Amino acid sequence: MSEKNLLEMKGIGKTYFGTQVLKDINLGVKPGEIHGIVGENGAGKSTLMNILFGMSVIHSTGGYDGEILIDGQNVEIFSPLEAMELGIGMVHQEFMLLPSYTITENIKLNREELKPNVFSRLFGQNIKSLDFSSMNAQARRALDKLSISIEEYVTVAGLPVGYMQFTEIAREIDKSNLKLIVFDEPTAVLAESEASSLLEAMKSIAQQGIAILFITHRLDEVVEICHNITVLRDGQHVATKGRKATDVYELAELMVGRKVEKMTRQKKQVKKKESLLQIENLIVHMPGEEVKGVDLEVFQGEILGIGGLAGQGKVGIANGVMGLYPSKGKVLIGGELLKLNNPRVSMSKKLAYVSEDRRGVGLLMDSSLEMNIVINAIQNQNRFILKFGPFSLLNSRSIREHALKMIKELDIRCTGPAQVVKHLSGGNQQKVCIARALTMNPGILFVSEPTRGIDVGAKRLVLETLVQLNEEMGMTIIMTSSELGELRSITDRIAIVTGGKIAGILKPDDSDVDFGLLMSGQKSRKGA
């Protein structure tokens, strides 16, 4: 492969609203090359692909830096359509198929073969008939290239996901000008056998001279089929390695590795470990974050971190225990069995929850700060109200007092307790959520993605608040986060969730390699 690069991206950078999300990315792909791109969530993989496809989100936020060359020609891509015309295809993570159409129809949609008929001779192009036999033949040819035996005339609805995936791929390779095809996490939804036949198909596509960009977090797959591998981390280009020059361990370390900023925490005297919460075979049906049988033990007074990549089910655990999504399994609190699927029961057992979805689940956006803080206590503990027989009335004075206390303790920056929460900044909104959870006087606090969507300074404050609660009030905290660095900075132990199960539990100062391996679904070298 001494030919020149088909695609070259030079010094690509991207800034969203003043935040640098990509910086100086260089990438070269030759015809017939399979090039892997690996990185954690938020490493910049999707942004890079959005730039390549000219997505409007890039151009509406000020474009990008650097240049893209295709066949040595400098190009600027302003829409996905232009990308397609340049011969770039994409296999999406979510299928873009019409279920009630046949495979052929899906493959040829909007690129149909036409043949003239009586009416088209009279009235023009638009009413030509579809040439199904030639379309079927072409679809067949595309499917054969992937060595897929399925008939081209079946409808897509009801096909196994693997076949849907192949239909998507067939649609791309059927395009006659295709030079480069991007696979975005194609194996995420596939069973193991399907995944391995997909990898075979990718190899055979590459042998036909088409370049492939393979985005994934499954490192074993990358090492198996890629010729070259680029690692991104925090928007930076960390390394590009040839397959022979690297292995899974090195990639894992490159992917995760970062300077861990340890927060100043007093070393806790390691007391006798007392089990507080036991989770046995918990199954949670949370769309996009399915939990498929988690076993976990939480000790009194610790901060337990739950990490893992997006979509692997880490967020589902807290939602399941709190009764927000249908779940099955056994949860014991202090040895007592918890009735699942009922938020009221969970709250009555002194569990409190700060949701990962601050705007959707976490806050009443149009209500006042004080109402957001006390509403759970009003509804579940009959506090902050005056009782008159069967009737009740808000006790505005005690609500105000409590809100002021919380504002002071958590340092919530606001104009006053009556301010509407939608006018607060993200970090302060997060503190309101924490204040509501604290108002319930919880024994165990679940916090999910506490720093998502808030700026750096506020992140630190929120994390410090959690540490403070843990140290000063002895509160047991279970923190779920996609940011490994953040988990490693404040937790005592970190459980990594992969494929809906606990892949292993690590200490914050374990090596980057171990974290990287667990997160990408490999067994740790230690055997976890």
Added chain:
Amino acid sequence: MKKFITDSFSSFGLARVIILGFFVFLCVMAVVLRLNISELLTSSLVRIGMWGVLVLAMLPAIVSGIGPNFGVSLGIVCGLVGGLTALEMAFRISHVTEFSGGVLFFIAILISLPFALLTGVSYGWLLNRVKGSEMMIATYVGFSIVSIMKIAWLFLPYASPEMAWPIGRGVRVQISLANRGVTRVLNNFLSFNIGDIVVPTGLFIFFALCCLLMWIFLRSRTGVAMYAAGDNPRFSEAAGINVNRSRIIGTTISTVLGAIGILVYAQSYGFLQLYEGPMFMPFVAVAAILIGGASVRKATITHVIIGTALFLGIQVVAIPVANAFTSDWSSMGEISRKIIQNGVILYALTQAGGD
């Protein structure tokens, strides 16, 4: 300064600015045309008072998240049944015959309550099964109940001569309340004059009382839960609030207020209107609260009061102003009312998505 004007403009809402402008225009015209202003004001006050409770019925529905209650006809029908039954009792039971109009009015409300509660709960149950398309379902439920009741009015065993058809069976289209002294009992209670303007004090006291009770309810534990359920159902589930129950409570209160509202309306109007009568009443109430500044997702008591005053004020003034131009335009007032009513509903529906 310019920014201030545009800001206050947008916070007030373009639709309301236009409607307020139209109202001012009508009032100016009324003065220019030398119409009898005190008469117009008197009848505006009466109209506002008689519709107030029906418009208030929209509030719990919107707050609990089912949107403007186009199906308030259910409550209206319950109120009518209460009214008819009270009149029938006055005819058949000698004790009741001696009761004054005011007592009879409250007996009518008492009788309608169990019907309204029962209907409201089952209607709320229905609406919980059609989340997302409550407004359409409510509209058709409203139309259906009016049609069903058209048959029912023919078969219900009311025999009092003031309501039964002289020949055949069933009840009449309009039933006068004058014989039993119910007509204007509220309006006339403590009523006084300012110049030529008559203030229907009792009517306003009753409306104010309803508003006050609603205000207190919204500050109770149940009321707060209902507000949260309507504002953000997912938040509420997480806060341990039973969202479906809250919606049923909201629907039921709305239905009960519909029943009370129609009785207030009827005592002022002097007649119980059956058959087609309740068909389009919900639309007036919906338009009024929307004009007041409510959206299909958010409403306050202020919206109820402003909306009732504005919309029903327009109704009263528009007709004589239009008539003053030419007698051929006599239906102009009614037409402009329809245009505003349906236009405002349409506008609010298009705004439903965003804030």
